[in-house]
Amino acid sequence: MRGVIMHAPGDVRVEQRPDPVLEEPTDAIIRVTATCVCGSDLWPYRGTDDVDRHPMGHEYIGIVDQIGDDVKSVAIGDFVVGSFVASDNTCEICEAGFQSRCTHQVMMGGIGTQAEKARIPLADGTLVKVPGTPTEEQTKSLLAASDVLGTGWFAADAAAVGPGKTVAVVGDGAVGLMGILAAKQMGAERIIAMSRHADRQALAKQFGATDIVEERGEEGIARIKELTNGYGAHSTIEAVGTQESMQQAIGATRPGGHVGFVGVAHGVELDGTDLFVATVNLLGGPAPVRRFLPELIELIMTDQINPGAVFDLTLPLEEAAEAYKAMDERRATKVMLTL
Amino acid sequence: MRGVIMHAPGDVRVEQRPDPVLEEPTDAIIRVTATCVCGSDLWPYRGTDDVDRHPMGHEYIGIVDQIGDDVKSVAIGDFVVGSFVASDNTCEICEAGFQSRCTHQVMMGGIGTQAEKARIPLADGTLVKVPGTPTEEQTKSLLAASDVLGTGWFAADAAAVGPGKTVAVVGDGAVGLMGILAAKQMGAERIIAMSRHADRQALAKQFGATDIVEERGEEGIARIKELTNGYGAHSTIEAVGTQESMQQAIGATRPGGHVGFVGVAHGVELDGTDLFVATVNLLGGPAPVRRFLPELIELIMTDQINPGAVFDLTLPLEEAAEAYKAMDERRATKVMLTL
Numbered sequence: 001m002r003g004v005i006m007h008a009p010g011d012v013r014v015e016q017r018p019d020p021v022l023e024e025p026t027d028a029i030i031r032v033t034a035t036c037v038c039g040s041d042l043w044p045y046r047g048t049d050d051v052d053r054h055p056m057g058h059e060y061i062g063i064v065d066q067i068g069d070d071v072k073s074v075a076i077g078d079f080v081v082g083s084f085v086a087s088d089n090t091c092e093i094c095e096a097g098f099q100s101r102c103t104h105q106v107m108m109g110g111i112g113t114q115a116e117k118a119r120i121p122l123a124d125g126t127l128v129k130v131p132g133t134p135t136e137e138q139t140k141s142l143l144a145a146s147d148v149l150g151t152g153w154f155a156a157d158a159a160a161v162g163p164g165k166t167v168a169v170v171g172d173g174a175v176g177l178m179g180i181l182a183a184k185q186m187g188a189e190r191i192i193a194m195s196r197h198a199d200r201q202a203l204a205k206q207f208g209a210t211d212i213v214e215e216r217g218e219e220g221i222a223r224i225k226e227l228t229n230g231y232g233a234h235s236t237i238e239a240v241g242t243q244e245s246m247q248q249a250i251g252a253t254r255p256g257g258h259v260g261f262v263g264v265a266h267g268v269e270l271d272g273t274d275l276f277v278a279t280v281n282l283l284g285g286p287a288p289v290r291r292f293l294p295e296l297i298e299l300i301m302t303d304q305i306n307p308g309a310v311f312d313l314t315l316p317l318e319e320a321a322e323a324y325k326a327m328d329e330r331r332a333t334k335v336m337l338t339l
Numbered sequence: 340m341r342g343v344i345m346h347a348p349g350d351v352r353v354e355q356r357p358d359p360v361l362e363e364p365t366d367a368i369i370r371v372t373a374t375c376v377c378g379s380d381l382w383p384y385r386g387t388d389d390v391d392r393h394p395m396g397h398e399y400i401g402i403v404d405q406i407g408d409d410v411k412s413v414a415i416g417d418f419v420v421g422s423f424v425a426s427d428n429t430c431e432i433c434e435a436g437f438q439s440r441c442t443h444q445v446m447m448g449g450i451g452t453q454a455e456k457a458r459i460p461l462a463d464g465t466l467v468k469v470p471g472t473p474t475e476e477q478t479k480s481l482l483a484a485s486d487v488l489g490t491g492w493f494a495a496d497a498a499a500v501g502p503g504k505t506v507a508v509v510g511d512g513a514v515g516l517m518g519i520l521a522a523k524q525m526g527a528e529r530i531i532a533m534s535r536h537a538d539r540q541a542l543a544k545q546f547g548a549t550d551i552v553e554e555r556g557e558e559g560i561a562r563i564k565e566l567t568n569g570y571g572a573h574s575t576i577e578a579v580g581t582q583e584s585m586q587q588a589i590g591a592t593r594p595g596g597h598v599g600f601v602g603v604a605h606g607v608e609l610d611g612t613d614l615f616v617a618t619v620n621l622l623g624g625p626a627p628v629r630r631f632l633p634e635l636i637e638l639i640m641t642d643q644i645n646p647g648a649v650f651d652l653t654l655p656l657e658e659a660a661e662a663y664k665a666m667d668e669r670r671a672t673k674v675m676l677t678l
Contacts, residue, residue, distance in 0.1 A: 101594030255440030268611020272604030279624030
């Protein structure tokens with residue numbers, strides 16, 4: 001099959017890869033119908049994370065092609081969505097809603113879903129069947145649910161977003177934008193997008209942002225306080241993963257407020273005294289997207305949300321190199337790869 | 340009046356201090372009937388925090404002696420308890436239950452309650468009247484409510500302790516012990532005290548600990564996992580404030596679990612990647628004791644809890660130097676100073 005391999009930073013190629021096979025009786029093989037490039041794929045692309053001939057991709061929708069003997073909940077031919085972490089969905093951690101830290105978790109990034117096919121471990125726990133036949137718009141949205149929507153949703157949930165709340169969103173990439181959509185859906189009264197890019201600001205408003213703050217760092221924090229009677233936001237979504245963005249998120253949040261952080265941490269060190277004084281709730285990490293998938297699929301298939309609008313470029317899988325380049329150069333927010 | 344002054348590390352004296360006066364119409368002056376030495380008072384005593392002729396003490400119970408013109412909720416002669424942070428109890432932060440970060444907060448440690456009298460700013464928001472006449476045991480418990488009980492209670496609340504939960508407690512000082520009492524009262528199924536001192540272990544068991552773990556660091560974490568089917572604790576109370584104790588607390592907690600940290604942070608740096616991977620809820624800081632005071636007073640005055648048992652030495656205020664020494668040398672867990 002054809003699949004994306006990152007040979008080195010900046011060097012993305014579509015090559016022949018071996019077809020996946022069922023390795024465990026709990027595996028399924030899916031024919032990937034769409035996949036995409038994640039903001040986190042840019043860390044190795046830009047040389048921040050090490051990479052050496054690595055199969056890429058962890059987001060996917062597709063059709064079940066083969067199933068292992070123990071797979072009961074999906075059948076060949078089913079149209080399915082799964083998250084970027086395969087999980088059994090039965091251990092105590094999964095039952096508590098933290099499937100991204102399942103005792104038997106398998107990171108799909110190690111398998112590489114930017115390919116024609118993919119092995120899905122723990123298929124019963126991982127895959128969710130989509131009812132009916134999605135439209136083209138719904139298809140895009142289902143792909144978004146696989147990671148960016150589910151991650152933005154978790155961030156909003158972790159930040160305890162709810163009716164009447166003021167929400168600040170640090171980061172205007174796809175996950176930040178999905179956090180805005182989630183906050184809007186969860187009933188937030190005010191959603192302040194921290195963004196200095198006109199195109200992202202427009203998308204942010206489309207997804208539900210009520211205010212835009214262009215300032216960053218201490219100035220950004222001061223601006224959020226100004227907009228909230230000096231208190232700070234009730235809920236802050238952090239969707240970048242840098243020292244500056246974490247400090248900005250914590251600083252923008254009122255005492256007793258909540259920070260949901262989902263930007264993959266790079267070089268972040270939190271000072272214990274600052275954290276002690278801040279007195280904010282912190283919850284983050286790899287999002288347990290699987291927890292939210294049934295609800296997200298329902299919202300998408302009934303046209304209540306349109307997260308697929310975050311894809312502003314669609315290319316065939318064969319043009320994956322251009323997809324990475326467009327995201328790296330900020331010409332695209334999020335690129336869908338079709339097969 | 341007589342009051343405690345720390346002249347320098349290790350140098351505690353009881354001296355003549357000026358009587359407090361009403362400075363604002365919202366102030367009250369109380370005649371302190373009992374006060375105590377806090378574990379956090381040992382940071383300057385041991386030279387970790389700077390100190391230079393500082394009035395000491397932030398825990399207190401007493402009788403209202405004078406009130407400012409605007410004070411409505413307490414009257415002269417009332418027996419009252421307050422927390423170590425004076426708060427208006429009306430701002431949005433207070434209303435959300437985070438009185439320790441009130442917009443108008445005044446730290447009582449800056450005033451110094453190890454003295455015959457103390458000025459209580461924002462008396463209406465800060466002081467809670469005790470109904471009836473407390474027994475000697477109840478008096479001790481009310482004093483504990485002023486900080487260590489309230490702080491342990493907040494830690495347990497922040498750690499989302501509840502029925503059926505397994506709770507780990509890092510730190511066997513007075514606050515850790517009060518965290519155990521709180522966890523027991525909140526219905527925890529299992530309470531694992533991390534302690535290697537026989538006297539503290541005995542107290543821990545008295546307050547409700549079901550298991551003792553003597554190991555620390557990675558070994559301590561491994562032991563907690565062993566006791567919890569490999570998952571880790573649902574809820575962990577951190578009551579020390581060092582790098583080791585924070586790492587131990589986070590490491591002992593299962594993904595999706597909660598860490599309530601109340602040890603005043605000293606030299607703590609949290610690695611962003613570790614925190615991201617841990618996927619635990621973190622909430623801590625100076626405890627909003629005021630939130631819990633009415634409930635704690637009720638539990639104490641109806642003899643449902645006996646936190647006063649944490650005081651294992653009682654001395655007159657004049658012997659404050661010996662009180663500090665006894666705590667520093669671990670001859671006492673918590674010393675009450677009477678007037």
